[in-house]
Amino acid sequence: MNQASNNNNPEKPSFFNSPQFRSIAAQALLLAAMGVFFYFIIQNMLANMEARGITTGFAFLHEKAGFGILQTLIPYSEDSTYGRTFIVGLLNTLLVSGLGIVFASILGFIIGVARLSKNWLVSHIAGVYIETFRNIPLLLQIFFWYFAVIRPLPSPRQSLSIGDWIFLNVRGLYLPRPELESGFGWMLAALAIAIVAVLLLRRWAIRRHYETGKTFPLLLTSIVILVGLPLLAYLASGGTIAWDRPVLKGFNFQGGITVIPELLALLIALTIYTAAFIAETVRAGILSVSRGQTEAALALGLTQTQTLNMVIIPQALRVIIPPLTSQYLNLVKNSSLATAIGYPDLVSVFMGTTLNQTGQAVEIISMTMGVYLTISLLISAFMNWYNHKMALVER
Amino acid sequence: MKKLAASLIAIACIGGVASADTLEAVKKNGHVKCGVTTGLPGFSAADEKGVWRGIDVDICRGVAAAVLGDANKVKYTPLTAKERFTALQSGEIDMLSRNTTWTLTRDASLGLNFTGVNYYDGQGFMVNKNLGVKSALELDGAAICIQAGTTTELNLADYFKSHNMKYRAVTYDSSDQTIKGFEAGRCDVLTSDQSQLYALRIRLAKPEDAVVLPEIISKEPLGPVVRQGDDKWFNIVKWTLFAMINAEELGVSSSNIKEMKKSKNPAIQRLITGQGEKLGLSDDWSYNIISQVGNYGEIFDRNVGAGSPLKIERGLNQLWNKGGIMYAPPIR
Ligand SMILES: N[C@@H](CCC(=O)N[C@@H](CS)C(=O)NCC(=O)O)C(=O)O
Numbered sequence: 001m002n003q004a005s006n007n008n009n010p011e012k013p014s015f016f017n018s019p020q021f022r023s024i025a026a027q028a029l030l031l032a033a034m035g036v037f038f039y040f041i042i043q044n045m046l047a048n049m050e051a052r053g054i055t056t057g058f059a060f061l062h063e064k065a066g067f068g069i070l071q072t073l074i075p076y077s078e079d080s081t082y083g084r085t086f087i088v089g090l091l092n093t094l095l096v097s098g099l100g101i102v103f104a105s106i107l108g109f110i111i112g113v114a115r116l117s118k119n120w121l122v123s124h125i126a127g128v129y130i131e132t133f134r135n136i137p138l139l140l141q142i143f144f145w146y147f148a149v150i151r152p153l154p155s156p157r158q159s160l161s162i163g164d165w166i167f168l169n170v171r172g173l174y175l176p177r178p179e180l181e182s183g184f185g186w187m188l189a190a191l192a193i194a195i196v197a198v199l200l201l202r203r204w205a206i207r208r209h210y211e212t213g214k215t216f217p218l219l220l221t222s223i224v225i226l227v228g229l230p231l232l233a234y235l236a237s238g239g240t241i242a243w244d245r246p247v248l249k250g251f252n253f254q255g256g257i258t259v260i261p262e263l264l265a266l267l268i269a270l271t272i273y274t275a276a277f278i279a280e281t282v283r284a285g286i287l288s289v290s291r292g293q294t295e296a297a298l299a300l301g302l303t304q305t306q307t308l309n310m311v312i313i314p315q316a317l318r319v320i321i322p323p324l325t326s327q328y329l330n331l332v333k334n335s336s337l338a339t340a341i342g343y344p345d346l347v348s349v350f351m352g353t354t355l356n357q358t359g360q361a362v363e364i365i366s367m368t369m370g371v372y373l374t375i376s377l378l379i380s381a382f383m384n385w386y387n388h389k390m391a392l393v394e395r
Numbered sequence: 396m397k398k399l400a401a402s403l404i405a406i407a408c409i410g411g412v413a414s415a416d417t418l419e420a421v422k423k424n425g426h427v428k429c430g431v432t433t434g435l436p437g438f439s440a441a442d443e444k445g446v447w448r449g450i451d452v453d454i455c456r457g458v459a460a461a462v463l464g465d466a467n468k469v470k471y472t473p474l475t476a477k478e479r480f481t482a483l484q485s486g487e488i489d490m491l492s493r494n495t496t497w498t499l500t501r502d503a504s505l506g507l508n509f510t511g512v513n514y515y516d517g518q519g520f521m522v523n524k525n526l527g528v529k530s531a532l533e534l535d536g537a538a539i540c541i542q543a544g545t546t547t548e549l550n551l552a553d554y555f556k557s558h559n560m561k562y563r564a565v566t567y568d569s570s571d572q573t574i575k576g577f578e579a580g581r582c583d584v585l586t587s588d589q590s591q592l593y594a595l596r597i598r599l600a601k602p603e604d605a606v607v608l609p610e611i612i613s614k615e616p617l618g619p620v621v622r623q624g625d626d627k628w629f630n631i632v633k634w635t636l637f638a639m640i641n642a643e644e645l646g647v648s649s650s651n652i653k654e655m656k657k658s659k660n661p662a663i664q665r666l667i668t669g670q671g672e673k674l675g676l677s678d679d680w681s682y683n684i685i686s687q688v689g690n691y692g693e694i695f696d697r698n699v700g701a702g703s704p705l706k707i708e709r710g711l712n713q714l715w716n717k718g719g720i721m722y723a724p725p726i727r
Contacts, residue, residue: 049506051624052484052506052622052623052624053503053504053506053623053624054484054504054505054506055504055505066548066549066552066553067548067549067551067552067564068548068551068552068562068563068564068566069564069566070563070564070565070566078552078553078556079556147575151579151581152579155580170579170580170581171538171580171581249536250535250536250537251526251534251536251537251538251583252536252537252538252563252583254536261581339568340568341572342543342565342566342567342568342572342576344566348543348566348568352477352543352544352568353477353543353544353548353566355477355481355544356476356477356479356480356543356544356545357500357544357548357549358500358504359480359484359500359501359504359505359506361481361484
């Protein structure tokens with residue numbers, strides 16, 4: 001209590017009373033307390049599990065898993081380890097999330113812009129889309145695509161097909177796969193060169209624009225380069241692309257690329273659901289740029305496209321990015337609904353089968369939570385960086 | 396700060412007293428919390444009135460009869476294969492009676508104990524009739540529906556590997572999804588414990604379109620499970636099953652137990668009366684089991700055997716002195 005009177009002396013608060021020290025000390029104490037707390041809990045839990053005869057530790061990651069997984073992006077067999085099932089599951093999660101983010105962004109942007117269209121029909125179709133898919137629970141949508149749309153498809157022997165190339169049946173979508181050894185390899189190389197060329201061209205065009213004010217038809221040239229170079233390579237290599245086509249052998253189609261129906265259903269549902277939210281975000285972003293900006297830009301003599309590209313979109317993006325980030329995060333987390341239809345994602349394979357076969361719930365659940373946390377933090381970090389880049393530069 | 400430390404210690408202590416006396420808890424709750432399947436006819440499934448029935452359900456009922464004197468005092472928790480062990484470990488259920496295979500890993504590393512075997516099973520395959528497959532050895536390249544978190548997954552991989560065949564595992568969480576996947580043609584084959592194939596088959600729209608292949612590729616001794624470290628409870632669940640099997644062997648059934656009470660046969664006398672205090676139960680524990688639930692033969696018959704839609708032969712599950720391997724230690 002007598003400290004209160006000490007504080008009346010404004011000139012020299014003692015070191016221990018200084019606000020800096022107090023705040024640091026308080027935080028350090030809190031941190032220490034939390035450390036002790038978690039240490040206690042974890043020790044206690046381990047001791048209890050030991051006492052109950054439950055195996056603990058991460059040694060199981062080196063044990064043989066001995067079960068099959070439907071879709072593996074890396075070589076995996078029944079002889080692989082539980083550690084490998086973790087990677088396989090993780091990659092499957094990343095695959096569906098990555099594809100989902102790309103497709104949902106594209107679809108979301110299109111719908112968002114369509115929502116603002118002056119065409120009554122277009123804007124209303126977009127509006128109905130948004131209201132419908134935003135308000136139906138995602139799980140139901142996944143079930144709809146999986147059980148109502150894909151399930152009634154014919155059996156492999158009666159597949160729907162486009163020529164001898166693409167087949168669709170209840171077991172999935174079968175696509176031809178170009179073989180790398182043939183001309184396709186050259187095409188890929190040409191595409192890589194084309195991408196580099198376009199990036200360099202873009203830098204040059206922007207610099208020239210700043211320096212001289214002259215514009216350059218970047219989009220058109222880029223498309224020409226991106227399509228033209230690989231095409232040239234294809235022709236130069238004698239037009240030989242060997243395709244590995246799916247063929248019905250025994251029970252199933254063999255060869256080509258198989259898109260399992262579980263992936264298809266999950267991807268469609270995630271895309272359509274998330275796109276509805278992204279569309280609203282995009283609409284809000286565009287509307288946030290005041291009408292006066294457009295008018296001013298047009299008055300300065302910019303064309304409609306230039307106004308859109310140089311005035312509206314850069315400003316709209318600033319508003320769009322933060323909520324967009326959270327949509328991406330949601331999509332990644334929602335992808336764990338995979339287990340409801342048997343898509344072998346991390347939750348289904350690792351937190352499901354592996355957990356059950358080894359019984360090491362605590363280790364496996366912490367690892368899985370760690371993964372989702374890391375993915376989320378990475379996406380946030382990237383989007384923060386991007387947001388920062390796009391943010392208003394104050395002069 | 397002192398307060399915080401005090402509450403920390405308090406929290407740490409709560410975790411410490413977790414090792415509980417299941418028998419006391421069951422008596423206090425007035426019911427046995429039993430983990431069963433989400434619905435597998437013959438083993439554990441709720442009928443149209445919502446009453447749980449099945450050979451696994453009857454073990455739960457037997458334990459309730461032994462401990463609480465009333466076979467109906469059971470609370471059922473439907474669990475998928477994936478969820479079952481965590482539910483038991485965490486204390487959500489008192490016992491698991493859910494066609495669970497007794498294996499070394501499960502017994503030794505999950506902190507669980509198997510209390511015996513109430514059904515000797517083995518893994519089999521079911522295929523669509525019009526595939527014309529006669530043997531499992533013709534299944535190279537097939538898509539196979541299985542349930543996640545089962546021994547089935549592991550046996551399947553072993554079998555195909557040892558026969559140098561390939562397969563695509565389509566893994567679902569519940570038996571419901573598995574059978575629907577099979578029905579819709581997502582997979583060519585459904586595999587599970589053979590008895591369960593028959594149980595799943597009657598859930599198909601056209602059961603006659605599916606055939607069960609002759610091969611049995613594994614040993615699946617199915618039995619009830621309890622948490623490790625509570626020997627009193629372990630004994631009760633174990634001897635509930637043994638009492639049922641001994642009752643069949645001695646010819647004591649739910650219909651004749653009243654007269655059997657007067658029997659001069661000492662083994663029957665021991666089965667029906669007495670010995671309860673050694674298990675921490677009242678002396679009519681076994682009387683209650685047999686009169687309310689029945690002996691093993693009755694249970695088998697009514698749920699999966701001749702008296703049920705499944706019509707499974709006794710086979711291995713016949714008593715040891717009648718050609719099977721069902722055997723229980725003596726009550727004495
Ligand atoms: N006995 C095997 C398999 C048990 C099992 O879960 N079988 C499936 C048959 S497809 C089942 O009972 N499913 C019922 C359910 O999930 O509710 C094990 O213990 O791993």
